[in-house]
Every structure is written in C-alpha cells, then in structure tokens.
Amino acid sequence: MSDQTSVDRQRKDDDIVCPGCRSSAPGGFLTTLTRRGAWLAVFLLLIAVPLGCAEEPKPEPVTGILAAMPIELQMLEGQLQGKRTETFLDVAFHTGALNGRKVVLAASGVGKVNAAMTATLLLDHFQPSEVLFTGVAGGVNPELAPGDIVIGEKTAQHDYGEWTSAGFRPQPTGKMMPLFMTAPERLLAIAEAASKDAALDKVPTTQGERRPRVIRGVIVTGDVFIASPAKNAELRQVFKADAVEMEGAAVAQICWRQQVPCLIIRCLSDKADAAASADFEQFVKAAATNSAKLTLSMLSLLAKSK
Numbered sequence: 001m002s003d004q005t006s007v008d009r010q011r012k013d014d015d016i017v018c019p020g021c022r023s024s025a026p027g028g029f030l031t032t033l034t035r036r037g038a039w040l041a042v043f044l045l046l047i048a049v050p051l052g053c054a055e056e057p058k059p060e061p062v063t064g065i066l067a068a069m070p071i072e073l074q075m076l077e078g079q080l081q082g083k084r085t086e087t088f089l090d091v092a093f094h095t096g097a098l099n100g101r102k103v104v105l106a107a108s109g110v111g112k113v114n115a116a117m118t119a120t121l122l123l124d125h126f127q128p129s130e131v132l133f134t135g136v137a138g139g140v141n142p143e144l145a146p147g148d149i150v151i152g153e154k155t156a157q158h159d160y161g162e163w164t165s166a167g168f169r170p171q172p173t174g175k176m177m178p179l180f181m182t183a184p185e186r187l188l189a190i191a192e193a194a195s196k197d198a199a200l201d202k203v204p205t206t207q208g209e210r211r212p213r214v215i216r217g218v219i220v221t222g223d224v225f226i227a228s229p230a231k232n233a234e235l236r237q238v239f240k241a242d243a244v245e246m247e248g249a250a251v252a253q254i255c256w257r258q259q260v261p262c263l264i265i266r267c268l269s270d271k272a273d274a275a276a277s278a279d280f281e282q283f284v285k286a287a288a289t290n291s292a293k294l295t296l297s298m299l300s301l302l303a304k305s306k
C-alpha cells in the first residue's frame with residue numbers, strides 16, 4: 001500500500017468517527033477510545049435525564065387563607081410557625097405552617113372589592129392549591145344562632161342585578177358566570193370531617209349551652225351590613241340563604257375564574273336583624289375563633305392528604 005493510499009484511508013476513518021478531532025486524533029487506539037467515550041456519554045445521558053426528571057421535587061402545596069378583619073385571622077396568625085411577611089398593595093401576606101400544612105394568610109379588609117383584590121394578589125403571588133375564607137356572618141336561617149357554622153356549599157352576590165319598578169332582580173356577574181358558585185365536594189367533605197374533630201366553643205342558649213351546629217348551606221354576599229328583619233326575610237326567600245356576609249362570593253368568583261378550589265366558612269356573630277349590631281359586638285370574637293378552629297382542623301386533614 002502506498003503512503004498516499006494509507007493517508008486517504010485514515011482520513012475516511014476520521015471523517016466517520018470524529019470530524020472535529022481530525023487534526024488531533026492520531027488514529028487506531030485513540031479513535032476507538034473516543035468512540036467508546038461518546039457512546040458512554042450518550043448511554044449516561046439516556047439514563048440520567050429521565051432519572052433526573054423523575055426525582056424533581058414537587059413543590060409542597062400551600063393553602064391560602066383569607067379573612068376580612070384582623071380579629072378573624074388573629075388565632076391562626078398567633079399559631080403560625082416560621083412566620084414571614086410579604087406585602088403587596090398594602091396587604092400583608094403571612095406565610096408559614098399550621099398543623100403541618102404550608103399556608104399563606106391575609107386579612108383582605110371588608111367588602112367585595114377588598115376581598116377580590118386580595119384574592120387576586122394571593123393567587124398571583126402564591127399559587128395556592130386551594131383557598132379557604134374564614135370569618136363571621138349574619139344568620140339568615142332562623143334555626144341557627146350565633147356560634148353556629150355555615151360551610152358554604154353555594155355562594156352568590158345578593159346585591160348584583162337590576163332594580164326595576166317591579167323590584168330587584170339578582171343576576172350573574174358575567175355571561176359565563178353562574179348566579180351561585182358551588183364549592184368543590186372534596187373541600188366540603190373535608191370541612192364536615194374536620195367539624196367532628198374541632199374543639200368548637202359552645203353556643204349559649206336560654207336553656208344553657210349546646211354544641212354548635214355545622215351545616216352545609218347557602219352564603220350570600222353584598223356590600224352592606226344587614227341589620228333588618230325585612231331584608232333578612234328577603235334573602236331567605238329569594239336565595240334560600242343561611243348566612244349573609246360581605247366577601248365570600250367575591251373570593252369564590254376570583255377562584256372560579258382561575259380554577260382554584262375555594263371554600264367559604266362562616267360562624268354566625270348575629271342574626272342579621274334589628275339586634276345585629278349589638279350582637280356582632282358581643283359575639284364577633286367567639287364566632288371568629290370558632291370559624292378559625294374549624295379551619296385549623298381542616299388544615300390537619302389537608303396535611304395528611306398531601
């Protein structure tokens with residue numbers, strides 16, 4: 001074989017194996033090593049990439065918890081472990097853990113606009129896997145008393161609609177929007193199970209104390225404090241409401257738009273009647289505490305379910 005023929009064959013081998021190494025690969029033994037190295041690298045990549053993907057840790061789920069007033073958040077905030085605070089648009093969001101569940105807590109302020117803004121900030125900044133709203137409400141169901149709890153199976157805005165000479169007609173807040181937001185069955189079931197474990201404060205009655213009733217029910221929301229037997233009767237008749245408050249349906253709507261499960265939990269502080277303002281002052285703390293206790297008990301169950 002002439003020298004030229006041997007050089008040509010060497011070039012062909014290099015072309016196939018490693019075009020980029022032509023000048024540095026002297027041939028035979030090293031070329032084989034380079035080829036083995038390349039196959040080994042491909043093999044390792046094929047193993048490592050899927051393994052790496054499988055091991056990527058899922059972010060721990062976080063439960064968003066909102067209330068309107070600081071007094072409704074007080075107990076939860078007091079028990080928060082590893083508390084850190086971040087503020088957006090003047091709303092303080094407290095992160096940490098409660099009963100083994102990662103949470104973020106915020107007091108929205110009273111009314112639908114404050115509640116909707118805070119819910120939007122919560123979803124945008126913290127991506128909670130579910131949102132719970134805890135706090136107090138006026139009773140509309142005549143069988144309930146201050147201290148009893150309504151778990152919001154359905155929520156609606158009672159002050160959104162059309163006033164005509166025939167009276168007020170409630171309407172959904174958008175073409176695609178239902179009049180009533182329905183809470184997810186999973187959260188309703190967890191709340192009911194939690195109510196059996198929660199050490200709820202007793203309800204005072206004329207015949208002594210009794211354990212609070214916890215019912216699934218209809219919660220209606222509007223930008224007014226109801227202290228009128230006539231309006232109360234209307235809310236019962238038109239919406240079959242069990243409780244009335246000022247934030248829940250707004251938060252449920254924001255969550256519904258973003259497909260985040262949401263549950264409104266309310267403990268009655270008054271009966272939305274002529275005595276509502278006085279009853280509210282008397283019972284707000286005890287009612288806020290009962291709602292927070294049920295929420296805490298739900299967090300234990302959510303922590304076990306992750």
Ligand code: ADE
Nearest residue numbers: 136137138225226245272
């Ligand atoms: N929150 C507590 N009591 C209420 C009432 N009577 N009306 C509206 N919101 C309330």
